[in-house]
Amino acid sequence: METVESVSTSHGFGYLVDHNICLTYEEFVEECLARVSQSLKSLSLFGFPFFRYNSNILLLISEYCHNLVSLKLHSGWLYVDNMNPMPMLTTLTLESLRLEDKHLNQLNKCFPNLQLLSEFAITKTVKNLTLDSGNTKPTDNRDSKLTIGKVFMVFPNVSSLCLKSSAWLEVEASMNQEGWGSLDGRKGLKRICAYLKLGDPSWTFSSVACMLDQCVGLSEVSLLVHVRHVGNVCHNFMSNCIARWPRLKWRWGIWSDEILKDIWIKIL
Structure with missing residues (x-):
C-alpha cells in the first residue's frame, strides 16, 4: 500500500x-x-x-x-x-x-x-529549569499556553528557574487583570533569572511583581535587559525593583541576539 x-x-x-x-x-x-x-x-x-x-x-x-x-x-x-x-x-x-x-x-x-x-507529566526530580519558546513575537492571553502556574504544577520542586526572552513574553501574555492567581507560595523556589524586553516597562514590572510577591522563598533574582533598552528606562526599572524588594540579592545584565554571552553589569 x-x-x-x-x-x-x-x-x-x-x-x-x-x-x-x-x-x-x-x-x-x-x-x-x-x-x-x-x-x-x-x-x-x-x-x-x-x-x-x-x-x-x-x-x-x-x-x-x-x-x-x-x-x-x-x-x-x-x-x-x-x-x-x-x-x-x-x-x-x-x-x-x-x-x-x-x-x-x-x-x-x-x-x-x-x-x-x-503536556508534561508531573516531574518532581527537576531542580534547575530553563524555559524557552518557539514564539519570537508577543502574543495575547488568548493565544499563550505558558503560565507560571502551569510550570510550578508540572515541576513542583524547582529551586532555580530561568525564563528566556521568548518564554517570558509568553508568560507576560498569560497575565490578566487579576494577575496569575495563586502560585501556592512557591517556598522552594530560591532563584529566578529572566530575559526581558522593556517595550512596556510598567507592564513588565507588573508581571515581575506578580511573580516575586508570591514566591516567598526567593533569595536571588537575576534580570537581563535587551541591549536596545539600556539607558534611563532600564535604570528606572532597576531602581523600582530594588526599592520594591530590598531584601533580595539582585543581579543585572544585558543580553542581545547578536552576542553569544550575557554581560553582567551589576550585582547588589
Whole structure:
C-alpha cells in the first residue's frame, strides 16, 4: 500500500510482558515503516511494553518517516542517540514515557519545527529549569499556553528557574487583570533569572511583581535587559525593583541576539 498516510496501532501490545516480544515489536514496526513510510504523515504507536531498556522506536521512525507531520507515542523508555532530525514534524505527543534528562537537548534538536507538544507529566526530580519558546513575537492571553502556574504544577520542586526572552513574553501574555492567581507560595523556589524586553516597562514590572510577591522563598533574582533598552528606562526599572524588594540579592545584565554571552553589569 504505497499511499498510506496514517498508521495507528491498538493498545494490545501494552499487555505483553515478554522481553522477546518487546524486541519483536520493534522488528514489526521497522518492517511496517519500511513499506509505508514514503507517504506516511501521521503515526501513533500505543502501548509498547515498559521495560528498563532503551527503546529504538524513535531511531526507527526518524530513519524511515521523512515526511511525518504528527507523531504520538505511548508507554516506553525512549532512546534518542543517533536519531535523525525530523524537520517536517510539527505535532508531538508523548504519554506515559520515560526519557532521561541528558537526552532532552538531543530531542529538541531533532524536532526543529515543532509547533505543538503534549503536556508534561508531573516531574518532581527537576531542580534547575530553563524555559524557552518557539514564539519570537508577543502574543495575547488568548493565544499563550505558558503560565507560571502551569510550570510550578508540572515541576513542583524547582529551586532555580530561568525564563528566556521568548518564554517570558509568553508568560507576560498569560497575565490578566487579576494577575496569575495563586502560585501556592512557591517556598522552594530560591532563584529566578529572566530575559526581558522593556517595550512596556510598567507592564513588565507588573508581571515581575506578580511573580516575586508570591514566591516567598526567593533569595536571588537575576534580570537581563535587551541591549536596545539600556539607558534611563532600564535604570528606572532597576531602581523600582530594588526599592520594591530590598531584601533580595539582585543581579543585572544585558543580553542581545547578536552576542553569544550575557554581560553582567551589576550585582547588589
